[in-house]
Amino acid sequence: MTVARRNPAPSGAWHVRVDRARCQGHARCVALAPEIFEADALGNGRAIGDGVVAPALVGKLRLAAANCPEHAITVAEG
Ligand code: SF4
DSSP states (O other), X not given: OEEEEXXXXXXXXXXXXXXXXXXXXXXHHHHXXXXXXXXXXXXXXXXXXXXXXXXXXXHHHHHHHHTOTTOXXXXXXX
């Protein structure tokens, strides 16, 4: 999992991105955090909507990112 700060004054929002080149479609992210991830037509994981994650879901976001076997999930705060 990669965690990066986007600016020095976080707004409280988090952002997630799935690297399509790395993703192998295990769907662990979808199983662990269905509020954040969905499967595309090929079964690969992708962020729902624009990838903005509410602070209340950060725990699930971190869990999903930590359990991605391909290290395809990038998490950013702010
Ligand atoms: S767990 Fe990782 S490799 Fe598997 S679908 Fe989700 S992003 Fe892709």
